[in-house]
């Protein structure tokens with residue numbers, strides 16, 4: 005067995021050292037009726053690299069890879085070009101096969117990278133501090149709601165209808181058990197965000213208002229008025245960013261007064277991977293640092309006065325505080341955070357702004373092309389790299405049919421909101437630097453065919 | 457002195473006096489391969505970039521007047537600099553690839569590179585979670601195949617694949633327990649957790665809205681069955697038991713515990729973080745449990761990545777299966793894979809407790825874990841458990857004369873050996889020993905966990921170490937342990953040879969600096 009170094013002789017010698025006559029003696033504590041007499045049945049026996057590779061390739065082939073066809077899906081996961089050097093860095097064994105930096109003297113590589121990650125995220129979001137990552141955007145969003153409850157000691161969270169429906173579902177699942185009260189509705193097909201409606205929902209019982217920016221339909225709303233209203237009721241504004249590249253083009257949530265900003269960092273460095281692993285981003289104002297969930301990396305010095313980094317403020321965390329911890333998270337998304345940071349470091353502000361404008365302008369051109377089709381209208385007045393089309397037919401069957409023709413057209417609102425009949429004609433289309441003019445034309449022609 | 461033909465000396469003068477290396481200073485402060493690396497904020501600049509992008513189409517932007525009009529202040533590097541920066545940083549890390557990593561409870565085994573290669577096949581890495589299901593049949597098939605392995609290896613009838621890590625899996629299990637109890641109108645409020653449990657256990661129970669109470673341990677490091685029985689009652693929703701437990705021991709009374717809890721109307725959660733010790737040899741399903749998470753990043757070799765990502769699928773008993781979260785994969789009679797999401801929940805699975813994460817879980821980890829399982833097979837996995845347990849017992853018996861092993865008398869350990877700091881002198885602690893071990897070229901064991909042992913040291917060698925590697929490690933640990941018992945003052949200032957000397961964690965927490973700030977001079981110059 006190629007991963008197991010012990011030889012039969014080693015095993016014999018070691019058993020002798022231990023003073024056991026057989027390996028079974030080491031399993032004496034297992035009750036006899038629970039001991040298996042041989043390898044578990046109904047599973048294959050060991051296999052060499054070639055055989056395993058053949059098996060996995062067969063499974064892989066039975067999927068339509070985004071890069072092989074025109075592709076326009078977004079809705080919380082985006083296809084961006086990840087530079088080759090990013091994958092090279094995350095495959096370095098010193099990063100890949102380390103763990104949580106519990107021994108900082110021999111983990112400065114991971115720790116300094118996390119410090120860079122935290123700083124990048126905080127600057128991107130326009131907030132003071134950020135943590136060392138969460139599982140993903142949806143869990144980061146719920147953790148932010150819990151944090152707002154802790155800070156305000158109130159249990160009512162107002163969710164924007166533009167918040168990703170999976171994020172809403174996660175919050176609803178959890179709130180049922182924690183007895184938090186959630187105010188939430190499905191979106192309506194209007195050009196404006198629901199900012200004005202949300203203003204009226206905020207009252208003295210509200211812990212937070214949660215707004216996605218840009219929202220699930222691609223709309224971008226100014227959150228300043230919401231921040232002001234929330235603050236006047238001593239509630240918090242939580243902004244949720246599922247497409248961080250957008251913040252190279254539009255104002256940061258922090259600049260508009262958000263208290264906590266969370267997001268999905270997958271766009272940078274990570275890749276689609278069928279939904280995971282991704283990387284949750286979590287930032288907030290300085291004054292709330294001690295209420296944050298997750299690991300935090302901080303600067304300090306060693307005994308010779310040299311700068312170094314350590315995990316810090318761990319009295320918030322499960323391994324110290326146990327049932328009183330701010331969160332139960334332990335393993336987070338370290339390697340994806342490294343990928344995010346390596347990609348962001350390649351971009352820099354200049355590259356990020358260029359990438360964002362490239363995405364945006366391609367999306368504008370695409371939106372206009374698609375909206376010129378008979379039976380298609382564009383919902384959004386403003387958007388970043390993702391917009392919603394309203395077709396004069398149910399979009400879900402169309403999306404499935406186009407996928408059979410090897411065009412991945414977008415995300416139908418019918419898939420995201422199966423209960424909402426009024427949304428069935430909506431189609432969310434995302435356009436990134438990876439979508440070519442030919443791809444757009446192929447989609448346009450296919451849609452024309454379906455709607456004719 | 458010997459000379460090459462071109463006149464270059466090849467051997468040092470034998471009479472040369474070599475100064476004490478500690479006294480030597482270098483101009484840069486670096487020491488050969490030990491090189492300090494500044495932060496990107498000190499070397500990069502916002503107008504430098506390592507990517508070349510095509511021209512954007514010339515259309516008017518439509519950002520609704522919300523253009524980002526303030527500096528973002530994120531510096532960039534060229535590709536050459538970026539690669540060097542992170543490569544240099546990587547060299548300041550200890551990792552499994554570098555050496556034995558005996559971090560107890562974390563199962564730091566070798567991460568096979570075939571796993572990495574398979575995860576990068578475009579049919580897995582480049583598919584979107586919301587593609588129509590007909591276009592991702594291979595991915596759904598993979599999830600189903602991995603689910604089958606997990607169910608078969610644990611002897612449990614159902615599995616939830618979406619939890620993102622062990623702690624998220626715990627949450628999944630506890631929410632299922634709560635849902636099952638609520639479904640029968642039973643509002644129990646307490647979860648019992650042993651003192652020795654990992655911190656995520658009580659944190660999870662609290663996160664799910666439960667009150668947490670301790671279960672006492674007996675003197676040989678196991679759950680005190682009588683004390684547990686005495687505490688069971690109509691207010692107890694369930695227990696969270698780690699098996700093998702965090703002292704590295706199998707809980708021989710597991711079945712009796714399960715029976716007692718069930719009799720009292722509660723349910724049994726098993727923390728399966730230590731499954732590596734028994735995979736292929738014992739099926740937890742035979743011990744009466746109702747839910748257990750499996751850390752794919754431990755038992756099934758997906759890399760720990762400097763802190764994550766992980767993956768924590770949860771297997772369920774028949775009693776909890778109906779409450780499993782959405783989404784999940786179903787195979788239809790004609791071999792087609794169907795993804796059960798929100799839309800069909802009402803039709804088929806009305807008792808599911810709902811969604812706990814966006815999309816469908818850690819696909820990238822599933823690919824790696826399945827690759828690993830196929831490589832080992834049922835026979836290889838059994839050997840994995842046996843070698844892991846053998847290595848740990850070998851460490852235990854080779855060191856128990858020098859380090860106190862509080863539970864060694866109760867018999868063999870499982871996959872990890874537990875020691876205490878009893879016998880250290882001159883105020884030396886487990887921390888000092890750990891830092892001394894760093895100087896010997898090792899990552900230390902898990903320290904101060906579990907809490908039930910003073911100065912705990914939890915050593916998990918795993919099965920992917922050779923006998924020679926383990927012998928060498930035992931020699932190093934023995935030497936440092938002897939120094940700790942002899943009160944060697946030098947340990948207090950260890951490590952001496954790491955990229956950093958001991959770091960001041962108190963200062964870090966007192967005035968937290970969590971993001972980089974421009975040095976004052978810069979700020980003043982900018983004014």
Ligand SMILES: Cc1ncc(COP(=O)(O)O)c(C=O)c1O
Nearest residue numbers: 334335561621622623654729766
């Ligand atoms: C015994 C035990 N339980 C639970 C966990 C939590 O797992 P994770 O870190 O994947 O959330 C760990 C790991 O750190 C553990 O060792």
